[in-house]
Structures are given as C-alpha cells and as structure tokens.
Amino acid sequence: MAEEWATFGADLHLDLSGAGRGPGLRAGLMDALREAVRSGRLAAGVRLPSSRSLAADLGIARNTVADAYAELVAEGWLTARQGSGTRVAQRSVPRRPTSGAGARPATPATPSARRARSRPAYDLKPGVPDLASFPRAEWLKASRRALTAAPNEAFGYGDPRGRIELRTVLAEYLARARGVYARPERIVICSGFVHGLRLMAEVLRARKVREVAVESYGLDVHWELLTRVGLRLPALPYDALGTRTEGLAGMKGVGAVLMTAAHQFPRGGALHPDRRVAAIDWARSSGGLVLEDDYDGEFRYDRQPVGALQGLDPERVVYLGTASKSLAPALRLGWMVVPEGLVGEVVAAKGHVDWTGSALDQLTFAEFLGSGAYDRHVRAMRLRYRRRRDELVAAVAAQSPTTRVSGIAAGLHAVLELPPGQEREVVRSAAWQGLAVLGLDRFRHPSVPHTQDGLVVGYATPPDSAWSGTLSALGRVLPA
Amino acid sequence: MAEEWATFGADLHLDLSGAGRGPGLRAGLMDALREAVRSGRLAAGVRLPSSRSLAADLGIARNTVADAYAELVAEGWLTARQGSGTRVAQRSVPRRPTSGAGARPATPATPSARRARSRPAYDLKPGVPDLASFPRAEWLKASRRALTAAPNEAFGYGDPRGRIELRTVLAEYLARARGVYARPERIVICSGFVHGLRLMAEVLRARKVREVAVESYGLDVHWELLTRVGLRLPALPYDALGTRTEGLAGMKGVGAVLMTAAHQFPRGGALHPDRRVAAIDWARSSGGLVLEDDYDGEFRYDRQPVGALQGLDPERVVYLGTASKSLAPALRLGWMVVPEGLVGEVVAAKGHVDWTGSALDQLTFAEFLGSGAYDRHVRAMRLRYRRRRDELVAAVAAQSPTTRVSGIAAGLHAVLELPPGQEREVVRSAAWQGLAVLGLDRFRHPSVPHTQDGLVVGYATPPDSAWSGTLSALGRVLPA
Numbered sequence: 011m012a013e014e015w016a017t018f019g020a021d022l023h024l025d026l027s028g029a030g031r032g033p034g035l036r037a038g039l040m041d042a043l044r045e046a047v048r049s050g051r052l053a054a055g056v057r058l059p060s061s062r063s064l065a066a067d068l069g070i071a072r073n074t075v076a077d078a079y080a081e082l083v084a085e086g087w088l089t090a091r092q093g094s095g096t097r098v099a100q101r102s103v104p105r106r107p108t109s110g111a112g113a114r115p116a117t118p119a120t121p122s123a124r125r126a127r128s129r130p131a132y133d134l135k136p137g138v139p140d141l142a143s144f145p146r147a148e149w150l151k152a153s154r155r156a157l158t159a160a161p162n163e164a165f166g167y168g169d170p171r172g173r174i175e176l177r178t179v180l181a182e183y184l185a186r187a188r189g190v191y192a193r194p195e196r197i198v199i200c201s202g203f204v205h206g207l208r209l210m211a212e213v214l215r216a217r218k219v220r221e222v223a224v225e226s227y228g229l230d231v232h233w234e235l236l237t238r239v240g241l242r243l244p245a246l247p248y249d250a251l252g253t254r255t256e257g258l259a260g261m262k263g264v265g266a267v268l269m270t271a272a273h274q275f276p277r278g279g280a281l282h283p284d285r286r287v288a289a290i291d292w293a294r295s296s297g298g299l300v301l302e303d304d305y306d307g308e309f310r311y312d313r314q315p316v317g318a319l320q321g322l323d324p325e326r327v328v329y330l331g332t333a334s335k336s337l338a339p340a341l342r343l344g345w346m347v348v349p350e351g352l353v354g355e356v357v358a359a360k361g362h363v364d365w366t367g368s369a370l371d372q373l374t375f376a377e378f379l380g381s382g383a384y385d386r387h388v389r390a391m392r393l394r395y396r397r398r399r400d401e402l403v404a405a406v407a408a409q410s411p412t413t414r415v416s417g418i419a420a421g422l423h424a425v426l427e428l429p430p431g432q433e434r435e436v437v438r439s440a441a442w443q444g445l446a447v448l449g450l451d452r453f454r455h456p457s458v459p460h461t462q463d464g465l466v467v468g469y470a471t472p473p474d475s476a477w478s479g480t481l482s483a484l485g486r487v488l489p490a
Numbered sequence: 491m492a493e494e495w496a497t498f499g500a501d502l503h504l505d506l507s508g509a510g511r512g513p514g515l516r517a518g519l520m521d522a523l524r525e526a527v528r529s530g531r532l533a534a535g536v537r538l539p540s541s542r543s544l545a546a547d548l549g550i551a552r553n554t555v556a557d558a559y560a561e562l563v564a565e566g567w568l569t570a571r572q573g574s575g576t577r578v579a580q581r582s583v584p585r586r587p588t589s590g591a592g593a594r595p596a597t598p599a600t601p602s603a604r605r606a607r608s609r610p611a612y613d614l615k616p617g618v619p620d621l622a623s624f625p626r627a628e629w630l631k632a633s634r635r636a637l638t639a640a641p642n643e644a645f646g647y648g649d650p651r652g653r654i655e656l657r658t659v660l661a662e663y664l665a666r667a668r669g670v671y672a673r674p675e676r677i678v679i680c681s682g683f684v685h686g687l688r689l690m691a692e693v694l695r696a697r698k699v700r701e702v703a704v705e706s707y708g709l710d711v712h713w714e715l716l717t718r719v720g721l722r723l724p725a726l727p728y729d730a731l732g733t734r735t736e737g738l739a740g741m742k743g744v745g746a747v748l749m750t751a752a753h754q755f756p757r758g759g760a761l762h763p764d765r766r767v768a769a770i771d772w773a774r775s776s777g778g779l780v781l782e783d784d785y786d787g788e789f790r791y792d793r794q795p796v797g798a799l800q801g802l803d804p805e806r807v808v809y810l811g812t813a814s815k816s817l818a819p820a821l822r823l824g825w826m827v828v829p830e831g832l833v834g835e836v837v838a839a840k841g842h843v844d845w846t847g848s849a850l851d852q853l854t855f856a857e858f859l860g861s862g863a864y865d866r867h868v869r870a871m872r873l874r875y876r877r878r879r880d881e882l883v884a885a886v887a888a889q890s891p892t893t894r895v896s897g898i899a900a901g902l903h904a905v906l907e908l909p910p911g912q913e914r915e916v917v918r919s920a921a922w923q924g925l926a927v928l929g930l931d932r933f934r935h936p937s938v939p940h941t942q943d944g945l946v947v948g949y950a951t952p953p954d955s956a957w958s959g960t961l962s963a964l965g966r967v968l969p970a
Binding site for chain 2: 141144150162167168235367368371
C-alpha cells in the first residue's frame with residue numbers, strides 16, 4: 011500500500027502541476043483523487059493520509075486538502091467519520107480500464123461532470139434550475155410543430171448567426187421582457203453563456219484588448235476562460251450599491267468589463283442606477299465594451315425586473331442571455347445581442363460555421379417562445395422559486411438569527427451572510443452531513459480581500475421530496 | 491453614380507485588405523459586392539465595371555474579379571448578358587438598415603450563408619446531402635421516446651464528452667459499420683466535424699505542435715481553421731493511389747496529419763492499403779497523430795466500405811465522424827473517437843463545458859441510432875445517391891466523351907476530370923447558365939501545382955424535380 015500511495019502521490023503531483031493555485035489547485039487535487047478512486051488505485055475502504063500530511067507531501071496549504079476532502083465527502087467519493095479518518099467510500103465506482111501509465115484522467119471533473127457522477131444527500135449548490143419542471147410535453151409539442159413546418163433548407167448548413175425564425179421572436183421577447191434593443195440582425199445564437207463569452211474573448215483578443223475588468227465575485231470557470239486566451243482580469247470593488255463601476259475610469263488598458271448588472275452573481279445585489287450609468291459612460295468615453303451576463307433576468311420576485319443595461323447603449327453593450335436557468339442547461343441555447351459593428355467579428359470568431367447547436371432546436375425554441383409557452387413556463391417557475399426563497403428565508407430566520415440572507419428577491423440562489431470566521435467550518439460540517447453547499451469565498455476574485463463569510467445557496471435544484479430535509483440539514487449546520 | 495462607386499470601391503478595398511490572397515481574396519470581393527447590393531449602395535439594375543477595369547482599380551488579378559462575378563451570377567446576386575455586361579439582379583434583396591459608416595458586413599458570407607441567401611437555378615455544389623429526405627417523422631418519434639424516457643438529470647449540465655446513452659450506441663455502431671475501435675469512454679460528442687477539428691487544433695497547439703500535414707486537395711475552411719491557431723500546413727502529394735503518406739517520414743516537425751482516407755475529398759480515391767500502413771507507421775515512430783475525417787464513410791456503392799484507419803491503431807488515430815452527410819448538417823452532431831490518453835485534453839479544449847449541442851438531441855439521436863432507424867435511413871440514402879451517381883456518370887459519358895468521372899463509387903460527390911485548360915471556362919459558362927458548380931482548383935492546396943482540370947460535382951442536393959434539368963445544364967457546359 012505504501013508503494014501504491016507513493017505512485018499515486020506522484021501522479022497527483024503531475025496533475026497538480028497544471029492546476030495553478032487557488033481554486034484551480036483544489037479542483038486539480040479533487041480530479042486526481044477521483045481518478046485514483048475510479049481507476050481502482052485507491053480501493054474502497056482505504057484510509058487516506060491526513061490532510062496535514064498530504065498537504066506537506068504536496069507542498070500545498072492544508073486547507074486546500076481539507077476542502078478537497080470535504081467536497082469529495084459531499085460528493086460521495088469519500089466518507090469521513092470522527093475517529094476513523096477519511097476513507098474511500100464503499101459505494102461501487104465502475105472500474106474503468108486504463109491504457110497504461112501515460113493515461114490521463116478520462117474526465118477532468120467539471121462542476122457538471124461532478125454533479126452527474128455522484129450525488130450528495132442534499133444539494134444546495136447554485137447554478138442549476140429545477141430540472142424536474144422541464145416542460146417536456148410542451149417542448150415536444152413545439153418540436154412537432156417546428157419539424158413539420160420547417161422548410162427543407164432548414165436541414166442544411168445555416169446562417170452562422172442562427173435561424174432567422176428564432177432571432178425574430180427573440181428580438182421581440184427581449185425587447186418586451188428585458189428592455190433590450192434587439193434587432194434580429196444583431197442577434198447571434200450561441201450554445202449558452204460560456205460559448206458566447208468565449209466568442210467575445212476571441213473578438214476582444216483580435217481587437218488587441220489585453221484586460222477585461224471583472225466583478226469582485228464571480229465564477230472561476232468564466233475567469234479561466236478569459237485568462238486562457240491571454241486576457242488579464244483586474245477586479246472592480248464591490249459594496250452595498252453593487253460593483254463600483256466608477257473605478258473603470260481609472261483603469262487604463264481595460265477594453266471591456268464583464269458584469270451581472272441585474273443580479274450580481276453571486277452576491278445578489280442589483281447594480282445601482284448611478285453605477286449603471288457610470289459603466290456606460292466609461293464604455294462611451296473609452297471605446298470599451300460592457301459584457302452583460304443576464305443569466306437570470308427573468309426571475310425577480312418583488313417587482314418588475316430592472317431592464318437590461320444594454321438598452322442604455324446598444325452600441326457599447328454586448329448582451330448575453332441563456333435558456334440554461336429559465337428552461338434547462340441541457341438545451342445549450344444562448345443568445346448574444348451585439349453592437350451592429352461587431353456582428354461580423356463575432357461570426358468570424360465562430361469560425362464562420364454555425365456550431366450553435368441544432369437548427370431544429372432553434373426552430374423548436376422559436377415555436378416555444380412564439381406560442382407563449384415560454385412566458386407561461388417562466389411565470390410558473392417564478393412562483394415556484396419565489397416560494398422556495400421565502401421558505402429558505404423563514405427557515406434561516408427561525409434557526410440561525412446570526413445569519414442574514416442578503417441580496418434582492420430574485421434568481422435561483424441567495425447568499426447567507428455568516429458571522430466572521432464561520433464559513434469554512436459551516437461548509438465542512440455541511441459536507442459531513444451530506445449537504446453540498448458552497449462558501450462565498452469560492453467565488454471571490456483572487457485579488458479581492460476576504461471581507462465577508464457566507465454561503466451561496468442554490469434553492470432551485472432539490473426535488474420537492476428532499477426540500478424540507480435539505481432545509482433541516484442546513485439549519486443544523488448554520489451557527490445558532 | 492461615379493461618386494457612389496468610388497465610395498463603394500473604397501469600402502471594397504477596406505474589406506479586401508483583410509482577405510489575403512488566393513481564394514480568400516475572391517471570397518472577400520464577393521462579400522464586399524454582396525454587402526453593397528444588400529445595403530442598397532449598388533441598386534438593382536446597376537451595371538458593374540468590367541472585370542478588367544475593377545481588377546485594375548483594386549490591383550488584383552482580372553481572373554479573380556471574373557470568377558467572383560461568375561459566382562455571384564450563379565448565386566443570383568448579379569445577372570450577366572452578352573452585350574449588356576454584368577448588372578445587379580432585379581430580384582429584391584431585403585434592404586438592411588446599417589448604422590453608419592463604421593458598420594461591417596453583418597454576415598460575412600460562408601458557403602452555408604451564401605447557400606441560404608440565394609439560390610442558383612441549378613446547384614451541383616458539393617457538401618450537402620439531400621435535405622428533402624430528412625426523416626422527419628422518424629426523428630420526431632425518436633425525439634418523443636427520448637424526451638419521455640430521459641431522467642431529470644439529463645436536463646442539467648452534462649458530461650463534457652456528451653450523453654453516455656449516445657456514446658454507448660455510437661460505440662456499437664462505429665465498431666460494426668466502420669471498424670472503429672470505440673469504447674464509450676473515448677468518444678467525445680461534438681457539433682460536427684469543424685468543431686472536432688477545432689478542438690484538435692487547440693489540443694495540438696497546447697502540445698506545442700507547429701505543423702499539421704494536409705492532403706493536396708481539401709477544404710479551405712478546414713485549412714483556415716488550423717492556420718488561425720498558428721499551425722503551418724505542408725501538403726502531401728497526391729497520385730493515383732491516393733495521398734502519398736510515405737512523404738510523412740521526411741517531414742520533420744509535423745505533429746499530425748489530416749486525412750480523408752476512406753474517400754479523399756474531393757479527389758474521390760480511397761487510400762491504398764500500403765499508404766494506410768505508412769500513415770500509421772509514421773504516427774507510431776514519430777509519436778504523431780492521424781486525424782481521420784470520415785465524412786461520408788457510410789456511402790459506398792460498389793462494395794462494403796473500407797474500415798476506418800482508426801481500427802489500425804486507436805492510440806494514434808483521432809477518428810472524426812458526423813451526421814452532416816448521413817442525416818443533416820442542421821443537427822450539428824459529430825463524434826470524435828480519441829486515444830485514451832487524449833480524452834482529458836480534448837475535454838479541456840472544450841472548456842470543460844458541454845457545448846456540444848443539446849443533450850435532448852443527443853438522446854434523440856441515441857434513440858434513432860439504437861432503434862435501427864439510422865441504418866434504415868442510410869440504406870435508403872445509399873440507394874438514392876447510387877442512382878444519382880449512375881445517372882450522372884451516364885449523362886457525362888453520353889454528352890462529353892472527353893470528360894472522365896474519376897474516383898470510387900461512393901459519397902455525395904464525383905470529380906469530372908476535364909481536358910487541360912478547360913476548367914475555368916466551364917465554371918464560368920456554367921455560371922452564365924445559372925448552374926452552380928465548383929472547379930477542382932478551388933480545393934487545391936496553395937503549395938501544390940495545378941495538374942488536373944476538373945469539376946467537383948455534388949449530386950445529392952438537387953431536388954428530384956430539378957435533377958434532369960440540372961444534368962442537361964451540365965451537359966451543355968461540358969466540352970463536347
């Protein structure tokens with residue numbers, strides 16, 4: 011065993027060398043551990059080294075190892091019992107034949123892959139809507155209508171911007187629901203937000219942009235995507251009024267800013283009107299672009315959603331929307347509304363080929379949207395999520411008076427602000443309870459100081475049957 | 491008018507500056523002309539300058555202008571009459587509002603965009619299957635079964651390799667139909683061949699590969715995609731036995747080779763067995779990779795298709811397949827079978843996110859494939875295309891004894907080899923007849939000398955109603 015562990019440690023080290031620092035390092039460590047379990051090199055029941063000693067072996071921070079262990083416990087790969095340490099779980103993991111020493115992990119774990127592969131007992135990770143509510147019958151109906159009505163040419167190679175039928179109804183919808191100035195000509199269909207962001211990263215690089223300002227809090231996968239094409243990402247400060255866009259004026263060399271204006275992800279605030287104007291003013295005076303990530307703009311529970319930033323200046327804002335939160339990530343359907351002069355560059359970044367996913371899906375979604383089924387679905391989900399949020403807020407108030415739910419009543423997640431110094435402990439004890447939940451710190455930009463402990467709670471995912479159990483589990487781990 | 495023309499010429503020049511030389515230059519000129527028509531700057535009926543004088547204005551070869559004119563005539567943008575010169579066609583082109591001087595063309599024309607936008611009277615361009623034969627009812631049936639049976643998690647973010655249900659049936663199908671060594675773990679679903687090639691381009695660049703050998707004939711969009719990420723593309727010579735893969739051994743610095751082994755595109759030969767072995771030998775001894783573009787491997791009419799090259803060494807060949815020719819490009823469904831050790835890198839190039847198109851489509855295709863509907867469809871199309879090819883061969887033999895149909899009885903296209911010096915004239919007179927057809931020269935790698943005049947004829951696209959008219963039009967332009 012000692013020798014096997016040594017081999018494993020060496021492999022681990024190899025993988026970690028590409029993982030960078032910070033969240034990437036933890037993810038790399040988790041990948042390596044998962045792969046070792048999957049391949050059978052770490053057999054079920056085997057006791058892992060303590061986080062302290064593995065950290066020392068690898069020359070990394072002990073907390074990184076402890077966090078990775080906790081998360082793998084939550085995912086069901088490992089088990090942890092007081093007194094018996096951390097062990098490989100007994101649940102059978104299919105042993106995958108590997109092709110010798112040079113084989114790399116077949117599936118580097120992404121948030122999504124992790125989710126599919128294993129399931130914690132309770133899941134409050136943010137980012138996924140209620141999958142059980144996908145309107146299968148209505149979608150199928152739209153699909154039948156679309157497929158029947160489609161002209162033969164719809165089965166060929168399409169316009170790289172996407173089907174005109176979809177762009178036409180989207181233009182109408184986005185104007186009505188989100189105040190977006192959208193003409194079909196300037197809409198580009200993409201495979202969800204990440205694809206759109208990637209296209210913009212290429213456009214920006216081709217324009218010799220070197221820096222894109224980001225918010226203090228966000229998603230590391232987005233940052234990594236931008237970093238990978240060589241962009242630097244200075245962060246704007248965040249306060250009670252939202253992201254301090256005034257700061258843009260002093261940032262020389264920044265060519266664009268990525269923002270979640272309607273509902274900051276994950277902090278949960280709506281950008282203050284003055285800050286909205288400041289962002290647009292900066293873009294106008296500097297010639298920069300605002301990339302508006304409107305990921306959940308449909309879901310506001312206390313009032314009409316604030317219109318998109320894009321409406322203020324369609325020539326300076328690239329609006330990015332998605333069906334991933336409002337319908338389902340599996341559709342891989344997103345849309346960009348881009349300044350007129352940028353359409354050609356975005357299409358070029360797409361490689362002049364429409365790999366935006368199936369034209370049939372686009373026609374189906376056009377039907378779904380045009381028939382009013384989308385509006386009905388969004389209304390139903392709004393009621394559902396609002397109820398969930400209300401129940402979450404009530405449960406937290408009842409069980410943890412020192413915890414504060416922050417942010418506007420919107421979207422699919424809430425931030426639970428914890429007393430200073432509590433976050434790491436709460437996340438870990440949640441993992442021990444089989445409750446998957448993410449700390450706020452995980453979403454913090456590396457350059458921004460830690461000022462707030464908290465949890466980012468996604469309340470859309472748990473099935474109805476698990477919801478009250480999930481709230482109880484949460485109550486048990488929050489500070490009294 | 492003179493002044494407007496001058497303005498137009500200036501814009502033209504701007505666009506052309508980015509277009510490079512060769513085929514890119516003609517494409518850039520065509521884009522600029524289309525944009526001028528679309529925006530109304532060139533009104534219907536306006537007479538264009540002669541190809542000679544425009545070529546002189548722009549400082550480019552007269553033939554480039556003449557070719558661009560001919561192709562735009564075939565596409566319906568321009569008309570050409572003996573004695574009255576080339577004019578903007580009268581057919582109404584929707585006038586798109588442009589936002590001032592800085593606006594770029596909203597849609598740089600891709601082959602696909604061009605196809606959607608305008609239609610020549612007869613179309614023999616290669617690359618698109620018979621769109622009217624898309625099995626709508628069967629597809630819808632598969633879609634209903636898939637959507638009904640899908641677990642809730644299928645609507646979430648998925649495995650970046652694609653749905654396991656699809657990878658499982660594909661593995662079985664590819665082994666059976668194409669002799670591919672395919673386990674689900676090493677299959678990665680992608681959005682068609684171009685997406686797969688792009689992923690491989692990123693993987694190769696990350697591995698510090700600088701050169702990818704290509705065949706003497708191929709598609710410029712593929713070459714451009716590889717060139718754009720910084721790869722150099724030396725070409726292998728081509729002869730009667732196919733691509734001379736023996737040449738790889740002498741090409742220092744080449745890290746991969748892109749090949750259409752089963753049916754060279756567009757020349758139409760099958761790679762000789764010795765050449766297949768030479769490619770694999772090279773890959774083994776050099777550590778290089780073979781990228782096998784198996785675009786139409788299902789369609790062979792004279793015998794069982796030769797198995798994929800990949801079967802010879804699954805650890806050295808990346809197999810790329812697509813539903814674009816066998817079903818429809820609009821599905822944007824492709825698959826890669828990659829060496830075990832490469833899966834992680836391909837997934838990383840995907841950005842760790844499954845933007846391979848909708849999981850619902852993947853499930854639908856899995857149903858379609860698993861139920862035998864795909865086999866039935868392929869069989870039906872094989873009969874249809876075979877008949878088309880036979881009729882083409884007969885028509886050519888009857889009407890143009892000096893023209894020779896070359897290549898194996900397979901796929902959706904044939905090469906008509908013309909007597910020396912005839913190609914350009916035949917393509918031009920075809921354009922005058924409203925017959926869209928491409929010359930072989932267009933597919934020639936820039937570094938390869940012109941040795942053969944010919945046409946690349948796609949016989950799958952014309953609807954039944956237009957087929958005999960198309961053959962007659964072809965007969966009129968071929969040399970007697």
